[in-house]
Every structure is written in C-alpha cells, then in structure tokens.
Amino acid sequence: MSNIWNGPLKKIDDWRWLIPREYKKGMLTDGLIFANERMIGEIRKDQAPEQVANVACLPGIVGHSLAMPDIHWGYGFPIGGVGATHVDEGVISPGGVGFDINCGVRVIKTTLSSDECIPKKRDLLSTLFHSVPSGVGSEGKIKFTQPELKKILGDGAKAIIQRGFGWDEDKLMIEEQGAMSGADTTAVSEKAFERGKSQLGTLGSGNHFLEIETVKQIFDPQIAKVFGLYPDQILIMIHTGSRGFGHQVCTDHLRVMQNAMRKYNIYLPDRQLACAPFQSIEGQQYFSAMACAANFAWANRQLITHWVRESFEKVFHRSAQDLGMGVLYDVAHNIAKIEQHRVNGKTLKLCVHRKGATRSFGPGQRDLPEKYCSVGQPVLIPGDMGTGSFILCGTARAMEESFGTACHGAGRIMSRSEADKSARGRNIANELEEKGVLVMAESNATLREEIPAAYKDVGEVVDVVEKAGLAHRVVYAQPIAVMKG
Amino acid sequence: MKSYEVLNHTADIGIVAWGKSLEEVFAHSAQGLFYLIAENPCYKLTFETTVSVDGNDYEDLLVTWLNELLYLFDVEQVFLCEFQITEIGQYFVKAKVKGETYNSAKYPLKHSVKACTYYEARVEEQKPDLWRAQFYLDI
Numbered sequence: 081m082s083n084i085w086n087g088p089l090k091k092i093d094d095w096r097w098l099i100p101r102e103y104k105k106g107m108l109t110d111g112l113i114f115a116n117e118r119m120i121g122e123i124r125k126d127q128a129p130e131q132v133a134n135v136a137c138l139p140g141i142v143g144h145s146l147a148m149p150d151i152h153w154g155y156g157f158p159i160g161g162v163g164a165t166h167v168d169e170g171v172i173s174p175g176g177v178g179f180d181i182n183c184g185v186r187v188i189k190t191t192l193s194s195d196e197c198i199p200k201k202r203d204l205l206s207t208l209f210h211s212v213p214s215g216v217g218s219e220g221k222i223k224f225t226q227p228e229l230k231k232i233l234g235d236g237a238k239a240i241i242q243r244g245f246g247w248d249e250d251k252l253m254i255e256e257q258g259a260m261s262g263a264d265t266t267a268v269s270e271k272a273f274e275r276g277k278s279q280l281g282t283l284g285s286g287n288h289f290l291e292i293e294t295v296k297q298i299f300d301p302q303i304a305k306v307f308g309l310y311p312d313q314i315l316i317m318i319h320t321g322s323r324g325f326g327h328q329v330c331t332d333h334l335r336v337m338q339n340a341m342r343k344y345n346i347y348l349p350d351r352q353l354a355c356a357p358f359q360s361i362e363g364q365q366y367f368s369a370m371a372c373a374a375n376f377a378w379a380n381r382q383l384i385t386h387w388v389r390e391s392f393e394k395v396f397h398r399s400a401q402d403l404g405m406g407v408l409y410d411v412a413h414n415i416a417k418i419e420q421h422r423v424n425g426k427t428l429k430l431c432v433h434r435k436g437a438t439r440s441f442g443p444g445q446r447d448l449p450e451k452y453c454s455v456g457q458p459v460l461i462p463g464d465m466g467t468g469s470f471i472l473c474g475t476a477r478a479m480e481e482s483f484g485t486a487c488h489g490a491g492r493i494m495s496r497s498e499a500d501k502s503a504r505g506r507n508i509a510n511e512l513e514e515k516g517v518l519v520m521a522e523s524n525a526t527l528r529e530e531i532p533a534a535y536k537d538v539g540e541v542v543d544v545v546e547k548a549g550l551a552h553r554v555v556y557a558q559p560i561a562v563m564k565g
Numbered sequence: 566m567k568s569y570e571v572l573n574h575t576a577d578i579g580i581v582a583w584g585k586s587l588e589e590v591f592a593h594s595a596q597g598l599f600y601l602i603a604e605n606p607c608y609k610l611t612f613e614t615t616v617s618v619d620g621n622d623y624e625d626l627l628v629t630w631l632n633e634l635l636y637l638f639d640v641e642q643v644f645l646c647e648f649q650i651t652e653i654g655q656y657f658v659k660a661k662v663k664g665e666t667y668n669s670a671k672y673p674l675k676h677s678v679k680a681c682t683y684y685e686a687r688v689e690e691q692k693p694d695l696w697r698a699q700f701y702l703d704i
Contacts, residue, residue: 152575334683
C-alpha cells in the first residue's frame with residue numbers, strides 16, 4: 081500500500097495545495113493541504129492525500145478537509161488532519177480523533193538556567209525515570225478505585241489537583257481547564273475502566289516522551305515575555321495521552337459506529353471513518369465517552385507533572401515553587417471539540433476533529449487563560465528526540481482559515497521498520513549524547529524506531545505553519561535530556 | 566506458505582497473514598499481532614482462557630478478535646502464543662487462547678500496540694484452501 085499517490089494537487093500559493101472535490105465521488109468539499117513544494121513530493125509518497133479526500137466525504141463537513149504540514153499516512157483521518165462538521169447536520173467520527181484520545185503536550189517552566197541543569201542532567205533523568213512509570217505495560221504508582229476513577233473522568237486534572245498532586249493555578253493553564261464538559265461515565269464500558277485503572281500516571285511508550293530542554297532562540301521577545309519565557313531557560317515537555325483507557329473507548333465506539341453507519345445510511349470510503357450524526361444517540365454517547373478519555377489524559381499529564389516537580393526538588397534540594405515550575409500550557413492534539421467559528425460570514429457551532437493537530441486560537445478568544453488572551457494561546461510543537469521543539473502562538477488567521485488549528489509535531493517520513501533497519505548496529509543513545517542529548521529509554525527498539533531521520537524537519541513544518549499564518553513562532557528549545565518509554 | 570508478514574506503513578504497522586482455512590488465518594493474524602509486541606515471548610504456558618467475539622462480517626470479526634486479544638494483554642498482562650479456534654463463522658469466533666504472564670525484565674517488549682484499526686482490513690479466500698487477512702495496527 082505504500083504506493084505513490086497520483087491524485088490532483090492544485091497549487092494555490094507557496095503554502096497551500098488543493099484536492100478538488102471532483103477528484104473522488106462522495107467528496108462534499110475540497111481538501112486543502114498546507115505544505116511547501118518540496119514537502120508535497122514527500123506527501124505524495126504514501127496515501128495520506130487520499131485520506132484527506134476521504135475526510136471530505138464526512139456528512140455535514142464545513143469548510144475544507146484540512147491537513148497540516150506534518151501530514152502523514154494514518155488510518156481513517158491522516159495524521160495532521162482536521163475536519164469540522166456541523167453539530168446539527170453533521171457527524172462525529174472516532175476515526176477523526178484516533179485511539180490515543182487527548183494525546184497532547186504540556187510544558188512546565190523553571191527558573192533554572194542550562195548551566196545549573198546540565199551538570200545534573202544524568203541525576204535528573206534517572207530520578208525522573210524512577211519516578212514516572214514508562215514503557216509497554218507499565219503500571220501507575222497510585223491505584224484508583226472505580227468511584228475515584230469516575231470522579232477523575234468527570235473532573236480531569238482538577239480531581240488530581242484536589243488530591244494534592246499539583247497547584248491550584250495549574251488548571252488555568254490547560255486547554256478546557258483540564259476538564260472537558262459533557263463527560264458521562266455511563267457511556268464508558270467496563271472494559272475501558274479495567275484497561276485504564278492501572279495506567280493513570282504512566283508515560284507509555286512509542287513516540288511519547290518526557291524531555292528537559294533549553295530555550296535557544298527567541299523569535300518574538302514580546303510574546304515570549306507574556307508566556308514567561310527567556311533565553312537559556314530550562315523547560316520540561318511532557319508528551320502522552322489517555323493510555324489504554326482512551327484506546328478502549330475508541331475501540332468500543334468504533335464498533336458501535338459500524339452499526340450506526342447502516343442505521344443512518346452513511347457510506348464512506350474507509351470503515352475507520354465510521355461515524356454517526358453528532359446529535360444521534362451513538363454520536364452523543366461517543367462524545368461523552370471521548371470527553372471522559374480526554375479528562376483521563378489531562379489527569380495523567382497532571383500526575384506526571386507532580387512527579388516531575390518532585391524529581392526536580394529531590395535533585396536541586398529546592399521547592400518546586402522556588403524553582404518556578406509553573407505550567408506554561410497543556411494542549412490536546414487528538415480530540416474533537418465543540419467550538420463556534422465564523423464561516424462565510426455566519427457563526428456556526430461545529431464539531432472540530434483534530435487528529436494530530438493542535439488548537440491555535442488567536443488573540444481575544446474565549447476559553448484562553450486571561451494571561452494569554454491578548455496574544456493568543458501557546459501552541460506546543462515537539463520535534464524528534466534529536467532536534468528541538470517550538471512554542472508558537474495562535475493567530476487570527478488560523479481562526480479564519482483552519483478553525484484555529486496548527487500542526488502537532490514533525491510528522492514521520494520513515495516507517496518503523498525502515499527506521500529500525502537504518503539504525504541497526506548503531507548506538508543511537510551514544511550518537512545523541514555526542515550531540516549533547518542524554519537519552520534513557522525503556523526499550524532500545526523504541527530508540528531505533530524514533531531516530532531523528534524517521535521524522536520530517538520540525539523547523540520546516542513550523543516554517544510552513546508560520547508562512548501560512550496558522551501560528552506565529554515565539555521560541556525554539558533544544559533538548560538536553562530525553563526519557564522515552 | 567508463511568504464516569504472516571509485516572506490512573510497512575509510515576506511522577503504524579500492518580500485518581498480512583495466510584492460512585489454509587479461516588480458522589488458521591485468524592490464528593496466524595493473532596500470532597502476527599503478538600510477534601509485533603514481543604518476539605518469542607512464551608516459555609511456559611501458564612495462562613489459558615476462552616475468547617468469544619462477534620462481528621458484522623469477516624473484517625469486523627477480525628478487528629474485534631484482535632482487539633479482544635489486545636485487551637487481554639493489557640488487563641491480564643499476558644503474552645498470548647497459542648490460538649486454538651474452536652468455532653468460527655461469518656459473524657462469530659470462539660477460541661481457546663494460551664499464554665504466559667509477562668515480566669518485562671525477562672522479555673523485552675517491542676511495540677505498544679494501541680489497537681487494530683478497520684483501515685484496509687481484509688479477509689478473503691483467495692482460492693480453495695488459501696485464506697488471506699490483512700490489518701493495520703495503531704502503534
């Protein structure tokens with residue numbers, strides 16, 4: 081299936097490429113991919129553009145079927161895909177969110193400089209490795225009873241903070257304040273509870289990570305100041321999601337949607353896009369369960385935040401408050417959200433599916449922390465483990481053009497087996513250490529599959545996002561230590 | 566005839582499996598799934614259970630079967646190695662599955678498989694006594 085995609089891509093300008101709706105029967109709108117000319121050649125190498133065209137077939141889709149420049153071949157939606165549907169006339173699709181519901185990124189700030197941190201990075205990383213469970217099949221350090229878990233599914237990060245794992249102000253710096261409304265645990269299966277209960281407070285494996293970084297470059301000093309970022313500052317980035325709980329919620333509801341498709345006479349080119357009208361019982365049940373999984377993920381990143389703070393306290397013998405370890409922001413990049421957007425002069429209530437795409441709300445938007453309201457939200461974009469990460473801010477242009485959305489990372493270009501093959505016989509940890517990046521991983525296989533060459537250049541992805549106006553670069557940070565599952 | 570082979574995918578991983586019968590292609594698909602989780606995981610078969618799932622058609626049945634096994638892996642913390650299909654039809658599969666409680670220090674794990682997807686999922690009888698199944702996993 082990794083054949084070249086030969087469909088039509090009409091160049092609109094240097095950053096926009098259109099798949100006309102005439103390309104495929106069933107498309108209700110055009111596809112729009114944000115990319116530069118060089119990237120388009122790469123994007124054509126697999127079936128991601130076909131998936132953009134498939135998303136354009138979702139009943140009730142509004143605007144274009146969008147793809148961010150980190151687009152790559154997924155299942156159902158492409159990774160980097162965005163599809164907004166009308167809440168009254170459109171559908172909701174679990175395939176537009178994915179199995180790792182509310183996979184996302186949180187950045188914690190510090191007042192430490194790289195000079196203070198680099199000599200202690202080995203100690204820090206092994207303390208973190210000890211404190212934060214990671215890897216395939218890892219179990220959380222705290223066992224939650226079903227009633228406790230139910231509370232967490234409703235209240236998200238807030239429930240964790242109330243138990244003493246965090247600061248009150250943390251929740252203000254989380255998308256949805258760490259608790260998506262509409263969560264209803266009756267829509268969650270017993271299996272999801274079973275699968276999730278031991279995994280709360282675990283990093284997981286694959287592309288999930290915990291990283292210590294140094295701010296290397298400031299692109300916009302004024303906005304950096306609003307975000308509380310400055311040169312040589314140490315940041316911590318957490319990338320993980322809803323673990324087995326979210327996987328099971330998606331699995332369960334995808335099955336329900338298979339039957340719903342027949343019931344509502346919906347025909348789509350890919351069964352993984354299975355969906356139901358948003359207002360239907362099946363649609364509402366999925367949304368309620370997905371909100372529970374989103375809250376699980378925010379609770380997960382909150383617990384990990386607590387252990388990160390404890391680890392830094394242990395190594396530096398100073399309190400986390402004294403180390404300035406406040407949360408910069410926490411974003412979801414696999415989620416469906418109910419949002420209002422202006423489309424052709426009208427304000428519409430939409431279900432915005434973001435599958436490997438980050439919200440990028442511009443200045444003045446409701447739902448943003450007061451502190452960021454004048455400049456736009458922080459958009460947290462991790463790169464691969466060898467390079468670095470970008471922090472951008474949301475823009476007014478994104479509100480007009482992409483339902484307030486930007487990219488979510490670098491995006492893979494190499495399959496796992498290709499990456500594994502090219503890394504065989506090499507000591508990836510040593511190679512990274514020579515570049516100043518200390519890495520600890522639960523599995524060497526993960527390290528080989530996650531080699532920097534397996535990913536697009538995050539700088540190029542962010543460049544397209546900036547030039548297309550979907551987000552504005554504020555800071556670039558380089559890793560000094562990475563923990564992988 | 567190989568039991569299964571890995572299919573390349575940019576972000577995830579696929580498996581194509583073959584079998585002389587529908588039973589065999591379902592068992593080989595499950596072996597392919599657990600091969601991606603860890604190579605050669607079982608030394609002693611200490612775990613045994615029965616699995617029973619239904620589906621709307623062969624593809625739905627395959628995806629549901631594999632997701633049920635992944636659920637067992639996650640919740641029971643067992644590698645599964647033997648898959649004896651006791652009954653199978655277009656809409657249901659029953660099986661006796663055996664495996665071993667895993668210990669990650671003893672068996673290094675390869676991939677965390679989130680789920681089996683419906684994307685390009687296929688089950689077909691290519692000719693008499695040759696069944697082929699394919700599926701993609703979210704890694």
